[in-house]
Amino acid sequence: MFIRNIWYIAGWAKEVGEQPLARRICNEAIVLFRNKDGVVGALADRCCHRGAPLSLGTVVGGGLECGYHGMVFDAAGACVSIPGQEKIPASARVTSYPLVEKDEFIWIWMGDAEKADVSKIVDYPYNNDYKNWPHKHGFYHIKSNYKLLVDNLMDLSHLGYVHKTTIGGDPDTHVNAKMDAKKTEQGVKITRWMPNCNPPPTYANGVKFNGKVDRWQEFEFLPPGNVIQWSGAVDVGQGAFEEGGSREGGFSLRVFHGVTPETESTCLYFWCVSNGYRQDDPQATQDLYDDVSKAFREDQAVIEAQQRCLDETGEDDLVSIVHDRGRVQMRRVIDDLITHETLSA
Amino acid sequence: MFIRNIWYIAGWAKEVGEQPLARRICNEAIVLFRNKDGVVGALADRCCHRGAPLSLGTVVGGGLECGYHGMVFDAAGACVSIPGQEKIPASARVTSYPLVEKDEFIWIWMGDAEKADVSKIVDYPYNNDYKNWPHKHGFYHIKSNYKLLVDNLMDLSHLGYVHKTTIGGDPDTHVNAKMDAKKTEQGVKITRWMPNCNPPPTYANGVKFNGKVDRWQEFEFLPPGNVIQWSGAVDVGQGAFEEGGSREGGFSLRVFHGVTPETESTCLYFWCVSNGYRQDDPQATQDLYDDVSKAFREDQAVIEAQQRCLDETGEDDLVSIVHDRGRVQMRRVIDDLITHETLSA
Amino acid sequence: MFIRNIWYIAGWAKEVGEQPLARRICNEAIVLFRNKDGVVGALADRCCHRGAPLSLGTVVGGGLECGYHGMVFDAAGACVSIPGQEKIPASARVTSYPLVEKDEFIWIWMGDAEKADVSKIVDYPYNNDYKNWPHKHGFYHIKSNYKLLVDNLMDLSHLGYVHKTTIGGDPDTHVNAKMDAKKTEQGVKITRWMPNCNPPPTYANGVKFNGKVDRWQEFEFLPPGNVIQWSGAVDVGQGAFEEGGSREGGFSLRVFHGVTPETESTCLYFWCVSNGYRQDDPQATQDLYDDVSKAFREDQAVIEAQQRCLDETGEDDLVSIVHDRGRVQMRRVIDDLITHETLSA
The missing domain is CATH 3.90.380.10 (Naphthalene 1,2-dioxygenase Alpha Subunit; Chain A, domain 1)
Structure with missing residues (x-):
């Protein structure tokens, strides 16, 4: 059993680039990635189409593209593209996690996103x-x-x-x-x-x-x-x-x-x-x-x-x-x- | 859960010789072998005497000989020889599986043997x-x-x-x-x-x-x-x-x-x-x-x-x-x- | 399920020196060691303080010292030293096992210690x-x-x-x-x-x-x-x-x-x-x-x-x-x- 409404360290900031990074936290499979603008994101590491891990995918303009059949998800977890199909069903989405880059760490919030208060993140200025x-x-x-x-x-x-x-x-x-x-x-x-x-x-x-x-x-x-x-x-x-x-x-x-x-x-x-x-x-x-x-x-x-x-x-x-x-x-x-x-x- | 009354591919024909071959199909442990006349057979891969895998055994004249204490089973699964003992109890037998060699494949029937209809095997003449x-x-x-x-x-x-x-x-x-x-x-x-x-x-x-x-x-x-x-x-x-x-x-x-x-x-x-x-x-x-x-x-x-x-x-x-x-x-x-x-x- | 009130072979006598030896017998984790006087002992391989294996420890004058925080146990399983603390609670002890060295073997008794009768150990004089x-x-x-x-x-x-x-x-x-x-x-x-x-x-x-x-x-x-x-x-x-x-x-x-x-x-x-x-x-x-x-x-x-x-x-x-x-x-x-x-x- 884990505390949920708290900030956990998900990685070193330098670890997370465009190459998606699979990481398991509080027993949830998560993919970390940095989009084309340099902003980090965290999604559940499982495509909602056929369950392939998104960490096998690729960062593209719109977000993270699944490496199996090409669906793209933005940082909020919404599917923004299905190859060969115009309509995107509302159910086509994956869980996203609040993420903050601070003091060389990537901090992730594993609980209710509405309660994620950035001021509660541990300070460690020595890293800067x-x-x-x-x-x-x-x-x-x-x-x-x-x-x-x-x-x-x-x-x-x-x-x-x-x-x-x-x-x-x-x-x-x-x-x-x-x-x-x-x-x-x-x-x-x-x-x-x-x-x-x-x-x-x-x-x-x-x-x-x-x-x-x-x-x-x-x-x-x-x-x-x-x-x-x-x-x-x-x-x-x-x-x-x-x-x-x-x-x-x-x-x-x-x-x-x-x-x-x-x-x-x-x-x-x-x-x-x-x-x-x-x-x-x-x-x-x-x-x-x-x-x-x-x-x-x-x-x-x-x-x-x-x-x-x-x-x-x-x-x-x-x-x-x-x-x-x-x-x-x-x-x-x-x-x-x-x-x-x-x-x- | 698997379909039972159907033909599965158990191997390439060329894989199965006198040297017994252990293979698991539909979660059943099976031994494939080719007898002295070149005919392929498939038995449950477990001797009825002490539970040793028959795939550790040897093809002999009468069938497949267990490598532990020498009991021999024919292609129908009946024990035909117990070393040092004349009487063979009726319970001394193992499951056998219908097997067909066709189009370079070995096909195995995993269900009720009475329903095994060879005409239902997929045709693939290109292999010949x-x-x-x-x-x-x-x-x-x-x-x-x-x-x-x-x-x-x-x-x-x-x-x-x-x-x-x-x-x-x-x-x-x-x-x-x-x-x-x-x-x-x-x-x-x-x-x-x-x-x-x-x-x-x-x-x-x-x-x-x-x-x-x-x-x-x-x-x-x-x-x-x-x-x-x-x-x-x-x-x-x-x-x-x-x-x-x-x-x-x-x-x-x-x-x-x-x-x-x-x-x-x-x-x-x-x-x-x-x-x-x-x-x-x-x-x-x-x-x-x-x-x-x-x-x-x-x-x-x-x-x-x-x-x-x-x-x-x-x-x-x-x-x-x-x-x-x-x-x-x-x-x-x-x-x-x-x-x-x-x-x- | 195992017989308990009987002597098992725990090792060759030559295997057991001051360097503690971890061994599992009848599914119990045991540490074997020889004290400074050359007498062999067997304890449950788990410190009663934080559960670290005692087999990572060191033989010292008083017995076996845990390698994590230094508690020492004698051959009877009683804690005889807690670093930085004078009072030793009665609950600070681990299970000990009767042990006999005979005919080049170490024999261990896995049952009720009061029933351990050394005369019941198998004789094998040829080893001497x-x-x-x-x-x-x-x-x-x-x-x-x-x-x-x-x-x-x-x-x-x-x-x-x-x-x-x-x-x-x-x-x-x-x-x-x-x-x-x-x-x-x-x-x-x-x-x-x-x-x-x-x-x-x-x-x-x-x-x-x-x-x-x-x-x-x-x-x-x-x-x-x-x-x-x-x-x-x-x-x-x-x-x-x-x-x-x-x-x-x-x-x-x-x-x-x-x-x-x-x-x-x-x-x-x-x-x-x-x-x-x-x-x-x-x-x-x-x-x-x-x-x-x-x-x-x-x-x-x-x-x-x-x-x-x-x-x-x-x-x-x-x-x-x-x-x-x-x-x-x-x-x-x-x-x-x-x-x-x-x-x-």
């Missing part, structure tokens, strides 16, 4: 700021329910076990981290403080520290499956965790995690990592991207194995621990949104 | 005439219900979209074609006239035309899944479409399309294309075969994608258009035969 | 006697219910059809074999006598015979899926089948067949073949192993095909023949054990 936040995009197909991936992001105690050699570092740092988790207007925000610890390999490779560091992580969950991350570390003594102290000059990164359900047991993971420490050095951005790419594959391996277990057994008898606080709040936000939609339907 | 109709055989395994492939053959407006570079040519030719579709004694016949058009690539490669051509297509559907095609073109001015005119000297081909259901979502496509324009040139036959092989793979790609869509959604809400006339009549013939069998059962 | 019975281990994953593989071992008339070129030899030898099948205290024992026959290829390659041989086979089934085999042949004239005669000096082998259900349609085949004729020649042991490895792959091909047939049709209408006597008794032993468990549950 290559000078201060040079960044690179990733896209992973994950064979798990999207919530298992968001779970992963909301319980960071896994860093010392899953990511020892990359962004994690030694387990004790994470076990002993102080954590705060609180409900925000839309979602849940986790803050973690790791004073006087060793920098993890990715940090130490990016910046020269004097020795121990003060390290922080801020992760904000925004439904349905977005997590906005700011992490970093500076030398001990700068007062990173004190009023009047400074977080300048060390290592910091931002990550946008956009997790979109594909089916109940698969999801699309759009992520973007920004270099906040050596902005003028493209190799630093590339190295950071490479480390994060590897770390997220480590997450993928665990999460897909977890999904295979839960496919068999469900998760009703699982035991939550202290580190699950943020994760449990996140789940409640999702459950409440679904309950609200169900009751108001 | 290598002089006037030199030809080559194809066999494709298609991951769609057989009716989607027959649909494809009964709505030729797809030629300008799916087969632009081979047997189709430009879309307008097909969109503007005049078409007649009518019920025949057994099936449905479509006739199409395309006067004063450009010859498609396959035609132009086969024959030197002066310029524009008059082009025709005749497709006759014969249940359960056979379509007999005659297509061609001659120079404009020969009066191809007039009384007293001529269709000699240009390009023509014949195709037998034999589509046999394997399961509800897969089928076996036996096809054969005959060269009717440069009969003495084996390279012309080969070139024609190569073009058609490629074109039918184009159909396969669309149809298999269509099947994947319809697997999810069914086809109840699809919208028929003018070009579907022959296709809709074809579907009605199939539905009527199934209804008739159901009511008389 | 490399001097008189040099041997090699095999492990095949078979895509069939375990009973189809035991069926195969309890009806040896297949040897002349499936293993013509290896351990079988000519069909008539097997068809004409005299067979006795009788219930033993725990299982069923088949004895076969093949007097004055040709030795099969594997035998003739291993030992120089004068000509015809007297050949014997003894197969004892012990539930749930073990078959202990002793086979051999000596020159005719030694009186192999007579009181006071001798079975010394020819060819003989022992095989342990350990078949463990993985799922209802797959099983784990642990087998071990011992050379009883040229014990001082490692090449003879290797040659025997190679022949048997090949022969068991021949069985696998037939049995997996049989499973695919039975998946569709079941086995209710199959016809038993004389050679099925031992096989039918074996099935009855299994059925009786399941019935007994069901009634006493």
Whole structure:
């Protein structure tokens, strides 16, 4: 079951050109395309004539032409041309989806089109700021329910076990981290403080520290499956965790995690990592991207194995621990949104 | 659901030798084999002893010997030998299927054996005439219900979209074609006239035309899944479409399309294309075969994608258009035969 | 449906080290591991925290550490450590399974732990006697219910059809074999006598015979899926089948067949073949192993095909023949054990 009246990430803007792109979101088959004027559109990926996928078709002047018998559909889903036939029946149409291109993402609305409010789309201005936040995009197909991936992001105690050699570092740092988790207007925000610890390999490779560091992580969950991350570390003594102290000059990164359900047991993971420490050095951005790419594959391996277990057994008898606080709040936000939609339907 | 009391194509005659051949037809597992006297037989592909497939066995003097414990079955399905045991219980038998070798095909009867009337098998004498109709055989395994492939053959407006570079040519030719579709004694016949058009690539490669051509297509559907095609073109001015005119000297081909259901979502496509324009040139036959092989793979790609869509959604809400006339009549013939069998059962 | 209160083979002892090993037995996901003291343990392969497989974890001092968030479980399944949390809830535990290492096997008890009686484990001392019975281990994953593989071992008339070129030899030898099948205290024992026959290829390659041989086979089934085999042949004239005669000096082998259900349609085949004729020649042991490895792959091909047939049709209408006597008794032993468990549950 999915939240419907909400904006999901359907793709990276750069992925969608005139060549139609098939994508499944909330278990609906959708075709994304860019018309001759450069405007993106999203239709149900099934011609209303004989059921062929429109993603096998071609963008023409009037819209998207089916590759089987040539019917053309405009961005609103109306059939505007049937080869060899003048009259177009009113029933000749397919579902269309509201679509917005913003901050390098394509956002899609999966619910009642009349409720689609563009102001509700998550803001991520860093994607438009290559000078201060040079960044690179990733896209992973994950064979798990999207919530298992968001779970992963909301319980960071896994860093010392899953990511020892990359962004994690030694387990004790994470076990002993102080954590705060609180409900925000839309979602849940986790803050973690790791004073006087060793920098993890990715940090130490990016910046020269004097020795121990003060390290922080801020992760904000925004439904349905977005997590906005700011992490970093500076030398001990700068007062990173004190009023009047400074977080300048060390290592910091931002990550946008956009997790979109594909089916109940698969999801699309759009992520973007920004270099906040050596902005003028493209190799630093590339190295950071490479480390994060590897770390997220480590997450993928665990999460897909977890999904295979839960496919068999469900998760009703699982035991939550202290580190699950943020994760449990996140789940409640999702459950409440679904309950609200169900009751108001 | 399949028509039962009808002859299906089970294979090309040349495919069936002493080496048993496993084939699934109307979702029944069948083994085809040729006995020591050269006669073909068809049995259920499951030994009645322990359920091993008989297609792993060996043709011996008395019939087909199971490869597991050596029981032998004759062409009627009766067990004629149990190793180490004299008495053969009456229950030791497997289903056998009426089988006829004709016109290079193996035809199988999937219904009540007492109703199997050999005179009802489709005639296709061109397969025995290598002089006037030199030809080559194809066999494709298609991951769609057989009716989607027959649909494809009964709505030729797809030629300008799916087969632009081979047997189709430009879309307008097909969109503007005049078409007649009518019920025949057994099936449905479509006739199409395309006067004063450009010859498609396959035609132009086969024959030197002066310029524009008059082009025709005749497709006759014969249940359960056979379509007999005659297509061609001659120079404009020969009066191809007039009384007293001529269709000699240009390009023509014949195709037998034999589509046999394997399961509800897969089928076996036996096809054969005959060269009717440069009969003495084996390279012309080969070139024609190569073009058609490629074109039918184009159909396969669309149809298999269509099947994947319809697997999810069914086809109840699809919208028929003018070009579907022959296709809709074809579907009605199939539905009527199934209804008739159901009511008389 | 599986027998629960019985010892199954979970693996070869040499397979299980500190690196956790995932294995499915009676359709339960299990992780096998050896702790820092060299003792083997078996737990349900699912962490009680978030459902990640424990087989992705690491053996640490206190037991097995989950690779996701670091919880540690001892061999009894109790959680003994939760990172960053002092209190361990009583519900934090996973199922553990009784495990015994014996005769080079790991034996696992799949039922009520209180009923696990180590004295009930099958004895196979030959695995500890490399001097008189040099041997090699095999492990095949078979895509069939375990009973189809035991069926195969309890009806040896297949040897002349499936293993013509290896351990079988000519069909008539097997068809004409005299067979006795009788219930033993725990299982069923088949004895076969093949007097004055040709030795099969594997035998003739291993030992120089004068000509015809007297050949014997003894197969004892012990539930749930073990078959202990002793086979051999000596020159005719030694009186192999007579009181006071001798079975010394020819060819003989022992095989342990350990078949463990993985799922209802797959099983784990642990087998071990011992050379009883040229014990001082490692090449003879290797040659025997190679022949048997090949022969068991021949069985696998037939049995997996049989499973695919039975998946569709079941086995209710199959016809038993004389050679099925031992096989039918074996099935009855299994059925009786399941019935007994069901009634006493």
